Amino acid sequence: MRAPEFWNYTSGPEAKISLRTVLRPLGWVYAKAAARRLQTTEPLDPGVPVICVGNATLGGTGKTPVVSYLLQSLRRLGVEAHGLSRGYGGREKGPTAVDPDHTAIDVGDEPLLLRRYGPVWVAAGRDEGARTAVANGAKVIIMDDGHQNPSLTKTLSLLVVDAEVGFGNGCVFPAGPLREDLNAALNRTDAVILMKPTPDYKISETLREQLGGVIVIPAYLAPRIAAPKGPLFAFAGIGRPAKFFDSLKRAGANVVETEDFADHYKYKDEDIESLFLIASEMEAGLITTEKDYVRLPKGYRKGVQVWPVSVVFENELTLRRLLHPIIEMAKWR
Incomplete structure (x- = not known):
């Protein structure tokens, strides 16, 4: 789905206050249902540490690069870390080990990206997925998008927050955009990964006040390659496509046209053919995100460039201190 613009405003005509007022009772019901699920579910302790990377809002905040970093970093330190995802958008209910032959239709886009850095399991039931991971040697489980999922006991809960939009209108x-009451979400959080658009971005006082006394680790996404030369037609079906377009422009890319699709959009042949046609008319190259690329029909991938990014932590030492007890626990198991 595409997030409606009024979610990002607290006042003014863009906020659509009358519509927000009408929808608010539904929000209360949604929040109560989330709270009841968290309170009444008995979580499974899988016997190994669980690092949960989640968010408080709907839409993309940068969770996947954070999970990729954790999976890669722990495995470099000799810790047998496995990723665990529900495989949003995929048909596999699992528990299923993601392998190179899988497609986004099978397991979703995020697990395919995470599999580059270590073993990843897709499971609609995270408890069953965790059991299977442990049975296959996992000493640490990194749970992707599980902050509102109560099925596992979590050792460390990291909440990824987009510094530009924060928590939107707070509803x-x-x-x-909130998935649950904000205070409830923050009370279960050990640290916030605050994802900034640029290293020098100034965090608003409103967001600072909302985060209160929670440990905050500022971060940003940095490109792994130089911006391609020549005119570019950029397209993306992620939580906030504008973030991708803006990052290209900041890197000096000549972006002459953009096209945004719904988050996790399943591209059809006719979508890509239309993009190629427009790009040809503009004499521009097509470029997209890694997450979008794995969702493209394979026959069309050759003509599309990819703009890969990695997370950079401004205070990596704080994160390392949070991870240290987990690393020590894993080594003794």
């Missing part, structure tokens, strides 16, 4: 879905 719970469908009146706003």
